[in-house]
Amino acid sequence: MAEDLSIKHGSKQEQYENLLPQVKALLDGEPDLIANLANVAAALKEQFGWLWIGFYLVKNDELVLGPFQGPVACTRIKKGRGVCGTSWQQAKTLIVPDVEKFPGHIACSSLSKSEIVIPLFKNDIVFGVLDVDSDVLNDFDETDQSYLEKIIALINL
Numbered sequence: 359m360a361e362d363l364s365i366k367h368g369s370k371q372e373q374y375e376n377l378l379p380q381v382k383a384l385l386d387g388e389p390d391l392i393a394n395l396a397n398v399a400a401a402l403k404e405q406f407g408w409l410w411i412g413f414y415l416v417k418n419d420e421l422v423l424g425p426f427q428g429p430v431a432c433t434r435i436k437k438g439r440g441v442c443g444t445s446w447q448q449a450k451t452l453i454v455p456d457v458e459k460f461p462g463h464i465a466c467s468s469l470s471k472s473e474i475v476i477p478l479f480k481n482d483i484v485f486g487v488l489d490v491d492s493d494v495l496n497d498f499d500e501t502d503q504s505y506l507e508k509i510i511a512l513i514n515l
């Protein structure tokens with residue numbers, strides 16, 4: 359496919375609907391996980407412009423920074439720590455409307471105000487998380503959860 363993303367303005371849902379088939383085409387037939395995570399992070403950044411979008415991958419019982427878009431970030435996160443480590447531990451998506459109110463939130467950037475973290479599963483085991491940070495309070499809701507989970511499901515494992 360052409361490597362240029364077609365960006366759409368409009369409602370959140372319209373933006374995701376525009377993005378989904380393009381991400382599918384980007385990932386189609388490519389087996390390399392890192393390449394695919396890198397392109398998913400870039401596509402989300404291009405469409406939505408959020409502060410930080412990236413992946414942490416489980417390695418030796420820690421989350422280790424993977425492909426991302428945005429400012430430099432913490433490299434390692436322990437299980438149960440921060441939003442990412444809690445999402446990993448609980449094996450569920452966490453939406454945090456105000457990061458300052460999340461006990462133990464790890465502030466990689468002082469600009470981050472709200473966050474969504476979605477676990478990546480392989481054979482029912484969490485092997486990583488997608489973390490998205492916004493510089494706007496209360497920026498994520500069930501629409502983001504639903505579409506980001508759909509996008510993650512497109513990644514070849």
Ligand code: SME
Pocket residue numbers: 410431432435439440441442443462463464465466467470473489491
């Ligand atoms: N805020 C996250 C840490 C990762 S950065 O936001 C990129 C957390 O509390 O787990």
